[in-house]
Amino acid sequence: MAITEKSLTGIDPSICLLRLSAHTLTHFTRDRDRIPWRAQLTLFHAYCHFFATYRGSFRVERAFFAYVWQHSRKEQVIVLLLVALSLPTYWLSLDLPKQIVNDAIQGKAFAAGVEEIVALRWTIQLPAFLGGQTLAVFEGVTANQVQYLYLLSFAFLFFTLVNGGFKYFINIRKGVLGERLLRRLRFDLFSRVMRFKPEALRTTKSAEISSMIKDEVEPIGGFFGDSFITPVFLATQALTALLFIFMQDFLLGFLTACILAVQALIIPRLRREQLRLGRLRQLESRKLAGRVSEMVDSATLFRNHGVIPFYAAEIGDRLGLLFRIRFDLYRRKFSVKYLNNLLAQVTPFLFYTLGGYLALNGKLDIGQLVAVIAAYRDLPTPVKELIDWDQQRADAIVKFEQVIKAFSRDLLPEETPREEVQAVLTDGKGPIRLSGLRYIDRRGTLLLDQLTTTIDRPVHLALVGPPSSGSLVLPKVLGGQVSDFTGGIWIGDRMLGPLTEPTTSHISYQGSDPAILSGTIRENIVLGARRGTAPPNNALRSLDEHEQREAIRTGNPGYSAAQDWFDYGRLGIDGPAQLDMLVVEALKVVGGFDSVFLAGLRGPVGDNVEPDMCVRLVDARMALQDRLESLGLAPLVEVFEASRYNSLATIRENLLFGSPVGPRFSEENLVRDPYVRSVLSAESLAEPLVLIGLKIAETVLDVMASIRPGSALLDRYAAFDLSDPEALQRDCEEIRLRGFSAASHGARQNLTRLAMNYVEPKHRLGLIDEAFRARLLRARISFRMFLSTAAQGSISFYDRGSVIPAMSIEDNLLFGRIGTHIAGACERLEATLQTILEESGLDRFVVQQGLGREVGPGGRLLTPEQRATIALARSILVKPDILVLDQAFSAFTPRDAAQIRQNILRNSSGRTLIVTLGDDEPLDGFERALVFEGPRVVADKRLPETEQGGGLKDNQAAE
Numbered sequence: 001m002a003i004t005e006k007s008l009t010g011i012d013p014s015i016c017l018l019r020l021s022a023h024t025l026t027h028f029t030r031d032r033d034r035i036p037w038r039a040q041l042t043l044f045h046a047y048c049h050f051f052a053t054y055r056g057s058f059r060v061e062r063a064f065f066a067y068v069w070q071h072s073r074k075e076q077v078i079v080l081l082l083v084a085l086s087l088p089t090y091w092l093s094l095d096l097p098k099q100i101v102n103d104a105i106q107g108k109a110f111a112a113g114v115e116e117i118v119a120l121r122w123t124i125q126l127p128a129f130l131g132g133q134t135l136a137v138f139e140g141v142t143a144n145q146v147q148y149l150y151l152l153s154f155a156f157l158f159f160t161l162v163n164g165g166f167k168y169f170i171n172i173r174k175g176v177l178g179e180r181l182l183r184r185l186r187f188d189l190f191s192r193v194m195r196f197k198p199e200a201l202r203t204t205k206s207a208e209i210s211s212m213i214k215d216e217v218e219p220i221g222g223f224f225g226d227s228f229i230t231p232v233f234l235a236t237q238a239l240t241a242l243l244f245i246f247m248q249d250f251l252l253g254f255l256t257a258c259i260l261a262v263q264a265l266i267i268p269r270l271r272r273e274q275l276r277l278g279r280l281r282q283l284e285s286r287k288l289a290g291r292v293s294e295m296v297d298s299a300t301l302f303r304n305h306g307v308i309p310f311y312a313a314e315i316g317d318r319l320g321l322l323f324r325i326r327f328d329l330y331r332r333k334f335s336v337k338y339l340n341n342l343l344a345q346v347t348p349f350l351f352y353t354l355g356g357y358l359a360l361n362g363k364l365d366i367g368q369l370v371a372v373i374a375a376y377r378d379l380p381t382p383v384k385e386l387i388d389w390d391q392q393r394a395d396a397i398v399k400f401e402q403v404i405k406a407f408s409r410d411l412l413p414e415e416t417p418r419e420e421v422q423a424v425l426t427d428g429k430g431p432i433r434l435s436g437l438r439y440i441d442r443r444g445t446l447l448l449d450q451l452t453t454t455i456d457r458p459v460h461l462a463l464v465g466p467p468s469s470g471s472l473v474l475p476k477v478l479g480g481q482v483s484d485f486t487g488g489i490w491i492g493d494r495m496l497g498p499l500t501e502p503t504t505s506h507i508s509y510q511g512s513d514p515a516i517l518s519g520t521i522r523e524n525i526v527l528g529a530r531r532g533t534a535p536p537n538n539a540l541r542s543l544d545e546h547e548q549r550e551a552i553r554t555g556n557p558g559y560s561a562a563q564d565w566f567d568y569g570r571l572g573i574d575g576p577a578q579l580d581m582l583v584v585e586a587l588k589v590v591g592g593f594d595s596v597f598l599a600g601l602r603g604p605v606g607d608n609v610e611p612d613m614c615v616r617l618v619d620a621r622m623a624l625q626d627r628l629e630s631l632g633l634a635p636l637v638e639v640f641e642a643s644r645y646n647s648l649a650t651i652r653e654n655l656l657f658g659s660p661v662g663p664r665f666s667e668e669n670l671v672r673d674p675y676v677r678s679v680l681s682a683e684s685l686a687e688p689l690v691l692i693g694l695k696i697a698e699t700v701l702d703v704m705a706s707i708r709p710g711s712a713l714l715d716r717y718a719a720f721d722l723s724d725p726e727a728l729q730r731d732c733e734e735i736r737l738r739g740f741s742a743a744s745h746g747a748r749q750n751l752t753r754l755a756m757n758y759v760e761p762k763h764r765l766g767l768i769d770e771a772f773r774a775r776l777l778r779a780r781i782s783f784r785m786f787l788s789t790a791a792q793g794s795i796s797f798y799d800r801g802s803v804i805p806a807m808s809i810e811d812n813l814l815f816g817r818i819g820t821h822i823a824g825a826c827e828r829l830e831a832t833l834q835t836i837l838e839e840s841g842l843d844r845f846v847v848q849q850g851l852g853r854e855v856g857p858g859g860r861l862l863t864p865e866q867r868a869t870i871a872l873a874r875s876i877l878v879k880p881d882i883l884v885l886d887q888a889f890s891a892f893t894p895r896d897a898a899q900i901r902q903n904i905l906r907n908s909s910g911r912t913l914i915v916t917l918g919d920d921e922p923l924d925g926f927e928r929a930l931v932f933e934g935p936r937v938v939a940d941k942r943l944p945e946t947e948q949g950g951g952l953k954d955n956q957a958a959e
Contacts, residue, residue, distance in 0.1 A: 064400045068227045071184060071555070072177050076228050079173045083233045086166035089159050090240055096156040104149040119143045119151050170233060174225035182221025184554040189213050192407045212403055216282060220403070223396035230389050234382035241382075274336070277329040279398050284325065288318050430492025431456045432478070432882075432912075437487035439473055447473045448485070449935035457882070457912045460905055460925060464917050465932030471916055474930075475886035478914065479509025508880035512887035514871030516859030521596060522851035524859075524870050525583050528878040530565040571878075584847055586876040589903045591896060592869030597843075600850025601810045601833075605803055613845060614803040620840045621800075621813050627832055636825045639816035640798045642780075645773040648817035650719075651689070652756035657780050658797035659806035665795050671752045675791070676783070683779040685772075686748075687740045692758060692767045693751030697732050699765055701725060719757040761819065809846055813837075864891040876904065882912045898922070 069076065103109035109117055121140030143151055193209055246253030295302070295311055302308045432455040439448040448470045455461060465471030476482045477489070488495055508528065516524055552558045568575055571582060587593040605617070628634045638648045645654055652670060660666050670676055680686045700717045704725065722728065731747040740748070760768045784797065796804045803812055813833060819825050837843045859867045868891040875883055885904070889897035898921075905913065905925035915926070923929055923943055931939035 063404070064397055065227060067185075068181060068224055072181055072224070075173065075177045075180075079170055079177070079229045080232055082166060082170050082173070083229065083236060086163060086170070086233075087236055087240055089162045089166070093156065093159040093163055094241060096152055096159065100149065100152045100156065104145065104152050107145060109148065110145050116142050116144050117148065119148050120155070170229065174229050176225075177229075178221055178223070178225030180550070180554045181224035182217065183556065185217055185221065185224075186213050187554070187556050189217070189403070189407055209406075212286065212406055216286070216399055217403060219392075220396050220399050223392050226389060226392065227396075231386065234386045234389065238382040238386065274329060274332050275394050275398060277325055277332065278395055279402070281322065281325045281329060282399065282402065284318070284322055288315075288322065291315070291318065430494075433488075433490040435488040435490070437474070437477060437485060437489070439477065439482060439485040446935050448477070451487070451937060453930070453937070453940065455912075455914075455928075458910055459912055460908065460927045461912070461914045462917045462923055462926040462929040463914065463932065464919060464921075464923075464929050466919065468934070469932035470935045470937070471930070471932040472886065473935075474932075475509070475884045475914060475916055476511075478882070479507060479511075479884040479886065481509060481511070481886075506880055507882040507884065508875040508878065509884045509886065510871050510875050510888040512890045514859075514867050514888075516855055516862065516867050516870060518855065518857045520852050520854060521599070521870060522580070522583060524855060525586065525851070525873050525877060526566070526579065528874050529567070529571060529579075580844070580848060580851065582877055583851060583873070586873040587869070589876050589900075589907045590869050590872040591892075591900050591903070592866070592873055593847075595866055595869065596850040596853075597847055598850070599853045600846040600848065602808045603849055603853055604807065605805050605809055605812055606849075607805045609803070609805070616840060616842060617803050617809070617812055618801060620836055620842055621815055623840065624813050624833060624836045625815075627836060628829075631832065633828060633832065636819055636829055637814055637816045638819065639814075640800075642798070643777070645777060646817060647760055648762075648819055650757050650759055651692075651768075651776065653817075654776055655756075655780055655783060656795060656797075657784070658795045659804050660795055661806050662794050664791065667753075667756070670756060671749050675787070679779050679783050679786070680752075683775050683782060685775055685779055686752070688772060688775075689752045689755040690735065690740055690743075690748050693753070693755035694732055694735050695765060695767055696720060696754045696758060696763070697728050697751060701729060701732075716763065719759075720754050809849065865896075868892065872900070872904070876907060879911065882914065883908060885913070885915045887916055901925075 118140040119142075121136070121138065123134050123136050141151070190213060193213075242253065242257060246257075292315065295315070302311055433453075434455070435452050437448055437451040438446075440446050451470065451474065463471040463474055473482065477485055517527070547560075548558045550556075564576070566576065566579065568579075571579075573579065573582060584593060587596055609617075625634070625639070628637060638646050640646055640649075640657070642657065652667065655676075656665060656670075660670075663669055664673060665676070677686070680689065700720055700722060703717065704722065728750065731750050734747045735743050735751065758765075758767065760766075787795075796806050798804060798815070800815060810833065813836070814829070818829055834843070837846060853861075855862050855870075859870070862870070868888065872885075872888060875885075883904075889901060892900060901915065902925060917923070917929075927943055929939075929941040929943060930937050931941065
């Protein structure tokens with residue numbers, strides 16, 4: 001078809017370009033003079049449109065392959081050499097079947113009565129300029145027809161094994177290469193996230209980021225190893241097989257090439273829709289992950305407002321959209337697969353028909369036909385895998401592009417060289433100079449306007465103003481929580497941009513929403529003490545030589561997190577033994593010591609306690625009991641004795657006479673356990689326990705119906721599960737109407753569970769008599785006596801001379817129950833207990849146990865006050881050059897906040913401290929105050945010692 005103006009104008013430029021590409025270069029050259037200038041202009045527009053449209057894709061693809069080549073070129077070259085070495089043996093494995101059929105089986109090599117031939121002779125023909133001689137590398141062996149058949153067959157087997165070995169090593173090296181690059185990419189992405197601007201971090205969903213780093217780059221990593229090696233390996237194998245077929249018969253080779261060309265052209269075009277659907281599926285899956293994470297964090301809010309069905313419907317809609325996308329994707333995928341397999345089977349059909357016809361007419365011998373079929377047997381696999389590689393390439397490029405966009409450089413701040421920042425901050429004297437600072441938030445509100453001032457160091461500076469003023473913005477600017485401000489910040493003679501890691505390691509910022517990581521209290525407090533680009537000590541474990549080499553070649557750190565990262569010199573201590581002492585001191589400054597001490601005291605002892613410590617705990621138990629006797633406080637504690645019912649303990653504790661280890665004998669599962677039920681039945685306790693539970697349920701239900709919320713009576717009955725009062729009411733009615741024997745198993749079980757938590761002196765319902773106590777003591781003996789050996793590990797029985805790991809330290813020392821019904825009993829006992837711990841030197845062990853308490857994901861197991869305390873102690877521990885406290889005391893009561901603030905002021909003597917305060921808060925201990933109204937500073941007050949005792953309003957009134 002001639003190229004005319006009519007055929008090119010008025011159509012989509014990309015279609016125009018495709019129409020142009022249908023002509024060969026010679027055809028285009030021949031017709032070029034007959035193309036009108038308007039058509040040529042249209043062609044030029046088509047090229048411009050095409051490259052403008054796909055330039056981004058080309059750039060991304062170039063970036064992808066450049067990334068692969070930059071970080072793996074040495075390994076790629078080695079594997080490509082292996083591919084080149086495999087081609088001769090592959091050719092021989094294709095040629096040998098023809099020789100086996102023609103020369104060995106049909107006997108062409110033994111024609112004219114030849115009985116023996118020289119087989120496997122290997123010679124090299126020298127070129128003419130070297131003399132043209134023939135050199136014999138191997139003289140070969142003499143063989144008859146049968147021996148020749150065996151020789152060729154074993155040679156074929158040998159080369160097949162060699163080819164398999166080449167494929168094995170190539171695939172192994174390719175897989176290792178891909179995993180190394182995947183490891184590098186994931187670490188690069190993680191490193192980039194850690195350097196995001198604060199604004200970007202606040203608007204980024206952590207679930208989406210983690211999904212991208214963990215899941216979305218996985219297919220990219222799988223393609224890393226295939227990017228260069230696979231197309232070369234498969235293409236060379238396919239071309240070798242195709243060339244071999246051409247050498248046997250040109251017509252069969254031409255037909256094979258035509259069908260392969262159809263496959264290579266049609267299948268990739270049909271897969272374009274697959275790519276679009278795959279990209280859409282990936283985006284929707286990422287959105288789903290982010291939304292589910294957000295809803296999980298807000299689950300309590302949804303329950304409070306009763307809107308779970310609505311949000312469940314939203315997730316259902318998202319899952320339905322994903323289902324429809326995946327359904328369309330599967331339909332397209334398997335349609336293309338069906339067509340691909342159909343085209344792959346057309347060629348064998350032609351071989352059998354046309355090749356058989358040529359063989360029958362003597363134009364093709366049987367050996368050649370067998371060799372062609374054998375060669376084609378290996379041909380569809382590399383061709384199909386090449387088509388699959390093109391699909392993977394396009395898919396990997398799309399995912400790579402999306403990941404690159406999500407981790408764009410626009411999200412990163414400009415960095416200040418680390419050595420410049422450290423040189424300025426470590427001296428602690430360079431002033432902070434602010435010049436023309438201005439900040440407008442994303443809603444267009446002016447929050448800080450043209451702030452220019454100099455803050456000499458060290459200083460205790462108060463930023464005073466209402467909640468909507470610049471006093472709450474300046475700390476975020478100094479603390480690196482805001483980066484898109486204008487103006488300049490100098491520390492000494494160095495200008496700082498948005499704060500990055502080197503800067504923030506010397507400027508510690510603490511806001512009203514502290515960040516707590518999952519782990520222990522200790523790990524969260526000492527978090528800031530692990531500083532630097534590499535661990536200063538090697539006391540624990542470093543990477544071995546192989547691991548270190550692998551880490552460095554993939555851009556990962558060449559050191560382990562298991563090394564000792566603490567800079568003890570900077571902390572002012574000699575070693576790890578004194579680290580807990582620093583932690584305790586920091587906790588005392590911020591008022592968190594008592595909380596951690598109680599957490600350790602009321603937490604389980606655990607199984608990992610040294611024997612010497614267990615002995616000391618038992619000795620402290622005896623010392624405590626003696627001290628209580630001497631002080632006349634012994635009646636406050638009823639000690640556990642194997643032969644006596646403990647009236648201050650629950651029925652469950654009296655039955656087990658031990659602490660459960662694991663779930664079997666836990667409070668939830670106890671009454672369901674068959675062994676426990678058999679013991680209760682044998683001692684005639686099943687029915688009395690149900691009746692006790694019935695009386696408890698009736699009493700508690702009546703109390704709940706007649707008292708107001710917040711009554712002290714509710715605390716008394718808090719040990720009973722009343723989450724479903726309607727179901728409990730039905731169980732009571734069933735027992736009353738049908739009696740114990742005829743009642744359902746579930747009703748009896750629920751009431752027995754209530755009875756197990758009953759304590760007579762506390763609940764005072766008069767339900768336990770001497771007969772019941774005697775039967776329960778017999779059941780206690782039976783429970784321990786007949787307990788199987790396998791179940792012995794499910795409970796720690798009380799023993800006066802040993803520590804019970806499942807019990808708390810406090811319970812281990814008391815070894816009994818406190819009479820909570822006695823006024824002031826707990827306070828008097830805790831004071832005596834703390835004295836005994838200090839005298840026996842166990843207070844440090846209790847604190848260590850408290851510091852080892854798990855905080856849960858994001859600190860969910862802690863109260864807001866405890867989270868704020870941990871965050872403040874973290875900042876105090878490292879003694880930063882500049883400490884910025886931005887509403888860091890909002891979780892405390894005003895009285896506690898004032899006390900903690902004064903402690904921190906005294907602890908920060910000689911260092912810079914910047915604190916936000918309200919208008920009416922006292923300025924005790926501060927040397928300077930910047931007073932804000934709206935976005936501007938309206939007063940810069942130097943506070944002499946005589947004025948540091950009052951608040952801002954008092955000082956203004958005095959003036």
